[in-house]
Amino acid sequence: MRINKFMSLTGYCSRRETDRLIGAKRIMINDKVCEQGDTVELIDIVSVDGEQIKIKEKLKPVYIILNKPVGITCTAQPLVKKNIIEFINYPQRIFPVGRLDKASEGLILLTDDGDIVNKIMHAEHNHEKEYIVRVDKPVTETFIEGMSNGVEILNTITKQCAVSQIDDNEFSIILTQGLNRQIRRMCKVFGYEVERLQRIRIMNITLGSLEVGEWRNLSEVELSELLSQL
Template sequence: MSQELYRLNKYLSDAGVCSRRAADAAIEAGHVIVNGEVAVMGMKVTSDDMVLFNGKPVSNKSKKEVLIAYNKPAGIVCTAEKREKNNIIDHLNYPERIYPIGRLDKDSTGLILLTNQGDLVNKIMRAVNAHEKEYVVTVDKEITADFIKKMANGVYLDELEVTTRKCHIKKLGPNKFNIILTQGLNRQIRRMCQALGYHVRTLKRVRIMNINLGDLKEDTYRDITPSELKKLKKMLEGSKN
């Protein structure tokens, strides 16, 4: 019986090594070896091929599915890069190979998901899928009605040369607000506030789609519950990866 063929970037993603985008970059950089030869973009492999990623063997054969919610403290960097001493993977020291779904910048706190399921990462992360992420933010001065209106309607970011999507925002206190985004531009909330003359003091992510931070203590993690996972997968139906 013929072996099923997988595109190499999907094979690496399914194996929990990295996202497809990161796999493409690694292949282009010559960091992936298949059966003793340097891999090339677009090639296909089977489960029986010998695949090395940065010199380490990779397999996409059946493994435990992992999806955890972590309450990230400030100072931890959402990368698997070993050269970063505060990288999230070494800090957690989880017994399975996992990697973060997206980023939460070093100074920010709150919810980040980590998994070994590549397709899950792609579907949640791709901006075109417009999945919600919710934050609670404090700033350095009193929030005005004009600030709320401008944030909600979209802010032009000079550095990125883009206007942010319209979003839901609610004032919670004199200098505190709740905001729900459907895109993930680099340091988006901080840039939006800065463009309007405000500076972020604290930024905490409290929800990703249907997964809530809840009362999870800082610097601890939990498994996503079966009911949460079922609802998440339902929400991801039709999402592009």
């Protein structure tokens, strides 16, 4: 099987994170530096930074959600201060599905199931993510219409999305893509600065009453509905 699939089956990291490790020459296959596209057999010895990685016995995957506080970075890299893995301190290896930038807060899913990451994150799958955003000046109809119809950022035009005003300086937005700092960049085009950005929903999973800094396991009902949409 391809090395990316092998790594996701071990629960060590996602396929995308595997690409990063390969680029950093941290993965070895039988004492040879792994290259993009390499394949492995179950008898091969795969290691990361000298630690052998094995496919786990079939265990029930972990799916949890965290209400991420501002100041926590969504990375599994241990050298990054205040990284999300250190913050949550879960007793087994998990990784975040996607990102919330350091200055943002709210719902993020963490798992050891590497296969679901791309299915949730890729824009072509049109999976919804909902946010509540507070900006530095009153929201106007022109702003709402402009945000809804697509904004030119990062050499592309964002997909049309649902935007609705909540109060004078606050609105909700539902995205089906995840460009880098997308909402902040979109707002800036119209002369607005984001003061607070909170994600409250990913597909069928909602933040609900989960307090900032707290996490919980997905319920069986939530997980069943989530997997049925992938």
